[in-house]
Amino acid sequence: MSLLADKTQGPVLVGAHTDSGAAFVPDQSRAERKRSYAVADFTVPNGREEDWRFTPVDRLRPLFEVGPDDRDGVTVTADTPDGVTVSHGTPGSVGLGVGIPADRASAVAWESASVMTSLAVAPGAAPAEPAVLRVTGHDKARLNGHLAISAGAHSRSVVVVAHAGSVRCGANVEIDVEDGAELTLVSVQEWDDDSLHVAQHDARIGRDASLRHIVVTLGGAIVRISTNVLYSGTGGSFEGLGVYFADAGQHLEHRLFVDHEPPNCRSDVAYKGALQGDGAHTVWVGDVLIRASAGGTNTYELNRNLVLTDGARADSVPNLEIETGQIEGAGHASATGRFDDEQLFYLQARGIPEDTARRLVVRGFFASIVQRIGVPEIVERIMAAIDRELGATPQTEADG
Template sequence: MAATQQAPYVVPGSRAHSDGAFVPVQTRSERPTSYDPADFDAPSGREVNWKHTPIARLAALWTAHDDTRGVGVSIEGADSIAVGGLGVGDWPRGDVFTPEDLPAALAWTRTQTALHLRVPQDAAVDEPVVVTLTGAGAERVAYQHIVVEAMPHSKATVILAHELSAQYAQNVEVVVRDGAALTVVTVQQWEDDAVHAASHQARVDRDGYLRHIVVSFGGGVVRVNPSIELAGPGSSAEVYGLAYADAGQHLESQVYVHHKGPHTRGDVLYKGALQGEGARTVWIGDVLIGPDAVGTDSYEANRNLVLTEGARADSVPNLEIETGDIVGAGHASATGRFDDEQLFYLQARGIPEDEARRLVVLGFLSEIVQKIGVPALEQELIAEIETELATTGERGTTA
């Protein structure tokens, strides 16, 4: 009797190699996309985009029924922009966004009406538009799709503020039309039992500018992944992030900047601080300079400050260049403890050690806060950093 040959196990998200073997998709641009959740397997933790994530703590997002009451929405400053709703198939929903994983596909299909914020053409909105997203409890599972659209030559700042608790899968679709300048700030100040998996996808058209900032303090597991396509000639993006992880917290961002048009510019800087047993941050930065992106200037960096034993920071920068005609491209990553020279300098001038450490951490993280450009929010976040520094690192759970 002939022996039966068993087909090899295929890791989700892998592709066939020329010799018939399956290898994981490593290149960021090659990841599969689909609007249909059935096209994605539930993450196992083997996939390249999930291998650093605590899968079990996110499982409710792809196993529970949707709950439209799970996250409430309120908007401050709505009078200065157009606010509406978009069903599946209503333009510009989907103009930029294509789900790359199961939570994003579920958020797409289970959001019957997406929130649409449109900044009118040529409008200069001075005061920030603040969208407060309030969780109704950790037992609630919620899905949401948000579209932020800056019409040509407009200027505005949109803040997404997250509070209380929920199990929340979120899509944020950002469209920056020709000559527009848009700042999008997402602030995660959840309770310790919250779970937040967000996919932000943006496109910047000719001479457009996007400043995208992720600030994560609260939440048990927070995963905010921004993907930005610099499509138009002369488009640019500044992509910043700040994470402060306490005991048991997992704060993650996977950043992707695709230089597609000529003469584009990208600057990525994420910083993290960690304290307490089991505190963890994950940053993965991917930059792709496409074959038509001549004259590109791009740089990405991640810096992490580990404040106590038992904390862990993962940092993975990646850079792909498909044209030789660029201005410059580079990446950097550094993770370490306090700079002894800085501490010695401060202590030598009579500053006690605890105060010296506080000043070092505050100075380290304030660089990101000061890029927001909204004084009231900057003051609030500095106060939050001060509060974090005053704790012992015991906040949070590992459950």
């Protein structure tokens, strides 16, 4: 694979310290963003706002207006091993208290949700199998989702949330990882081609706790997932992994904000995506804030995009904001490149058919991320889906 740019650095904002030791926070700090449970506090996006400039907001109008759930059009099922419980109830005014809506779509979903689904892992539990929550939409049903996931202290668990079908979905996901717990959360988007999905994931990571947050997006007309992470104690760890594949006309957008405030925490973000077909568009925005109090922080974020055909576009924006120099390490990298025809020729020259060779190159591109997921059934599912996508890869002029 030949990359057009080996490394693209996003803006790095370093706070200037005063004599008192306090850090100056720039006006454009991510810490200053608006958050509110009230829909009225957010205007309907017009696409000129920084947070919405990449998004086709006109196609998302249904998710910017308050509207009731169509519960008859959505099926939710759960497989829960010992130590995990799932319940459904009336949403509380602040849910788990982990996150607050940061845009209009999230506020609309919060205000309009009629049911909150809670998935709880008991303290100290270590289920042998993943807990699986399946959400299936029918006939463009309206879903205002509110999912609360709590991992009890010193538990160790894997939770999979799988989305499929036809839906108009605005959702909020709260994730509370208590002290000493280890949680792997996998969110899979395999929606039909007419689906809209805008979600905000908010995670709180306790002292010496760890969260592996994995996003797999392979379907939907427009999918936009914003993930926000904060730490409530020292020694917390966040690993954010993502895989996405956009076809013609699809818009797949992933945004992350990791807020380092306590000292001696770490974060590692790595997302990879492939695009093919006219109008395929992916967006990745990664923001990391290291506050003045977050000495000993170690953080890195990576995004790679592989453009398989003409007419596809990938936008990638890494941002790193640092208010203290007392850190272990901080960095970011982003690159977007075209499919490498030399690799394809090399494989074909050794007797490998073109379609198989193409599949091998793309599989190799995703392998470093997929292997880190560590959930065998999810890994197999991802690679099978990628193979299905590649089965319809149109031939470029360069291939001919």
